[in-house]
Amino acid sequence: MRIVGLTGGIGSGKSTVSNLFKAHAIPVVDADVVARNVLKKGTGGWRKVVAAFGDEILLASGEVDRPKLGQIVFSDPDKRQLLNRLLAPYISSGIFLEVFKLWMKGCKIIVLDVPLLFEAKMDKWTKPIIVVWADPETQLQRLMARDGTTVEEAESRINAQMPLDLKRTKADIVIDNSGSLDDLHERFRDVLVHVRKPLTWTEFGLSR
Ligand code: ATP
Structure with missing residues (x-):
């Protein structure tokens, strides 16, 4: 493949x-779609990010307030690095899972x-x-x-x-x-x- x-x-x-x-x-495997999925409420990525950035990045529904998180990390390189570091393993495995599924389908x-x-x-x-x-x-x-x-x-x-x-x-x-x-x-x-x-x-x- x-x-x-x-x-x-x-x-x-x-x-x-x-x-x-x-x-x-x-x-196409879209890393942005995978990245959205690994931040969904209750997932491992969500728990890591809430532990690091606090409840203030959450909406009333418990989902991450993405625009708010985006503003925080875009104005602070250290926080951006932290977010990338926390989510990278979840995103990589999510991407490889999608690749594996497509390989199984014979793509x-x-x-x-x-x-x-x-x-x-x-x-x-x-x-x-x-x-x-x-x-x-x-x-x-x-x-x-x-x-x-x-x-x-x-x-x-x-x-x-x-x-x-x-x-x-x-x-x-x-x-x-x-x-x-x-x-x-x-x-x-x-x-x-x-x-x-x-x-x-x-x-x-x-x-x-
Ligand atoms: P991001 O990293 O933010 O996801 P991207 O690299 O995926 O951005 P696109 O969303 O594909 O970028 O393109 C940015 C904008 O430019 C879009 O509104 C798109 O419709 C427009 N665009 C892309 N290519 C052209 C082009 N050749 N001529 C005119 N508009 C274009």
Whole structure:
């Protein structure tokens, strides 16, 4: 089975590319969906996070108030690191469970859509690694338009991540998504051809 890694920066277009894979019948494991599940009330991840951040991050229903937790961690790098450290094992096992289910179904190619692919060191398990890149101004404008945030908020979210230009250097394939959706679709066609090729022996050995 080929496990393709898909990552990028916030608002660079990962979900847009992920939807293109799905539209071509290639299943995608979405780390954000897994991350939401591991924070559900009563789960191990939920207990760890409530113990570390206190009851004030909970809604009356007992579920985590995600926007509130998001605000706390985006304005404090230590807390962000703590949250990532607490949830990482739950997210990794959740992702591998989804991969296992798809493997059991006989899927030959799957895509792991993981915003923190490099930070979580999950890049070792994927080939090729695709980084969706957009030039900084385009990334900022799209993020603000999508989330209705101010420039300052959008910039601080972008700056909270590993620089997109650094991620780009670690990629096997960079999809430049600075242009129109038509441009993206055209670039994606080449990526699809590459991804559908059988693994070479070198790739099979994940030699990196
Ligand atoms: P996040 O990390 O926050 O989940 P993302 O990398 O998944 O972000 P998307 O949600 O796919 O990014 O894209 C960000 C926004 O930019 C969305 O509103 C999307 O519709 C828009 N967008 C993506 N690609 C293009 C494009 N080529 N042209 C115009 N708009 C685009």
